[in-house]
Amino acid sequence: MNNFEYQNPTKILFGKDQIENIKNEIPKDAKILVLYGGGSIKKNGIYQQVTSALKAYDFVEFGGIPANPEYAILMEALQVIKEQNITYLLAVGGGSVIDGTKFLSSAALYEGDTPWDILTQNIRTTKGMPFGTVLTLPATGSEMNSGAVITREETQEKLAMGGPGLFPKFSVLDPTVIHSIPQRQLANGITDAFNHVLEQYMTYPIGALLQDRIAESILQTLIEVAPKILKDPTDYKAAANFMWSCTMALNGLIQKGVPTDWAVHAIGHELTALFGIDHARTLAVIAPSHYTYNFESKKEKLAQYAERVWQVTEGTLEEKAQAGIEKTEAFFKSLEIDTKLSDYTQDYQGTAQKIAQRFTERGWKGLGEHQSLTPNDVEKIVEMAY
Numbered sequence: 001m002n003n004f005e006y007q008n009p010t011k012i013l014f015g016k017d018q019i020e021n022i023k024n025e026i027p028k029d030a031k032i033l034v035l036y037g038g039g040s041i042k043k044n045g046i047y048q049q050v051t052s053a054l055k056a057y058d059f060v061e062f063g064g065i066p067a068n069p070e071y072a073i074l075m076e077a078l079q080v081i082k083e084q085n086i087t088y089l090l091a092v093g094g095g096s097v098i099d100g101t102k103f104l105s106s107a108a109l110y111e112g113d114t115p116w117d118i119l120t121q122n123i124r125t126t127k128g129m130p131f132g133t134v135l136t137l138p139a140t141g142s143e144m145n146s147g148a149v150i151t152r153e154e155t156q157e158k159l160a161m162g163g164p165g166l167f168p169k170f171s172v173l174d175p176t177v178i179h180s181i182p183q184r185q186l187a188n189g190i191t192d193a194f195n196h197v198l199e200q201y202m203t204y205p206i207g208a209l210l211q212d213r214i215a216e217s218i219l220q221t222l223i224e225v226a227p228k229i230l231k232d233p234t235d236y237k238a239a240a241n242f243m244w245s246c247t248m249a250l251n252g253l254i255q256k257g258v259p260t261d262w263a264v265h266a267i268g269h270e271l272t273a274l275f276g277i278d279h280a281r282t283l284a285v286i287a288p289s290h291y292t293y294n295f296e297s298k299k300e301k302l303a304q305y306a307e308r309v310w311q312v313t314e315g316t317l318e319e320k321a322q323a324g325i326e327k328t329e330a331f332f333k334s335l336e337i338d339t340k341l342s343d344y345t346q347d348y349q350g351t352a353q354k355i356a357q358r359f360t361e362r363g364w365k366g367l368g369e370h371q372s373l374t375p376n377d378v379e380k381i382v383e384m385a386y
């Protein structure tokens with residue numbers, strides 16, 4: 001096991017009726033900006049619960065943060081923060097609203113002229129404006145981590161940022177919020193969380209027995225609850241397990257002491273930037289090709305995964321590893337998630353070269369658990385996903 005440091009300061013308020021308890025978490029003298037997305041919270045009762053919990057507070061609101069939070073819109077929210085002397089942010093939404101809020105938390109205290117530099121110059125945020133979240137869509141883990149991904153339509157870019165100053169002060173995880181989530185977004189959430197675990201697991205054995213088993217148990221839980229959630233989002237037991245699995249998949253715990261490989265996400269973000277494909281679906285497109293292309297370096301973990309998560313007991317190590325890839329793709333398809341780029345766009349020719357070129361232009365840092373993948377490798381992986 002590798003050496004590591006681990007600190008996660010986010011307080012979790014988990015369960016039914018926890019939204020009202022946000023009043024115990026936010027300082028009484030805060031001037032709050034409540035941030036939300038396209039309006040789903042106004043139809044499902046969450047907005048009502050949040051505003052009633054905040055009735056003793058001075059707050060204003062900013063709605064309209066789109067999926068894949070857009071820089072230009074966030075800059076309008078930044079204006080509100082400055083004009084209204086906001087001191088505390090409250091994100092009410094999925095990964096997009098929470099990530100947008102993290103950007104604002106950082107930008108509100110940023111002293112440079114152009115907040116976009118935070119993303120292009122990899123400026124780590126050590127101190128941000130304090131914020132809490134009310135999660136409405138289990139998927140990204142953003143509610144308990146310090147990362148964010150921001151989109152800029154003007155330049156077709158989708159870039160990551162983060163830093164220890166960007167952990168939420170608290171996050172409310174009420175599993176009943178999933179009642180109103182459309183099937184497509186539920187399937188996305190399951191797929192995103194599943195891939196988060198894979199990115200921190202599908203590398204090479206390093207003797208981290210506990211991390212491996214926690215990762216495998218998150219995968220098994222997601223597999224077990226997926227059909228139940230899709231059939232009946234009001235199944236509280238399934239919803240609670242789904243929600244906590246998504247948070248645990250990306251709150252930093254399972255990546256401690258082990259190698260990680262975020263290549264599928266790095267490539268997937270480019271597909272969202274170029275084609276607007278839902279984040280989770282880009283992962284389902286890239287993951288099978290990535291694991292096939294890097295089969296030799298990942299086959300021990302692929303076989304372990306096939307054995308322990310999918311109960312594949314027959315065959316050689318290579319055959320089990322291959323079965324692991326096939327089971328993964330079949331799982332995505334069982335959620336009605338397509339796994340080829342051509343399922344999403346007819347305009348895919350040249351995408352592989354374009355993505356490799358973008359990575360090169362940004363300064364190639366190497367991808368994969370050994371940072372050994374080259375832009376040429378990326379090109380081949382994307383071509384295999386056509």
Ligand code: NZQ
Binds near residue numbers: 040137148
């Ligand atoms: O905008 P509203 O009206 O709220 O509707 C949203 C949106 O249309 C809807 N929704 C959310 N909760 C709902 C609901 N509809 C009905 N009932 C509810 N309770 O769902 C749609 C998608 O929401 P979004 O927030 O975009 O989804 P998700 O949580 O999957 O977030 C995706 C974003 O997170 C980033 C992705 O790149 C993408 O931009 N990620 C963030 C990560 C992080 N910070 O750690 C890691 C991830 O890998 C990912 O990259």
Ligand code: ZN
Binds near residue numbers: 140196
């Ligand atoms: Zn993701």
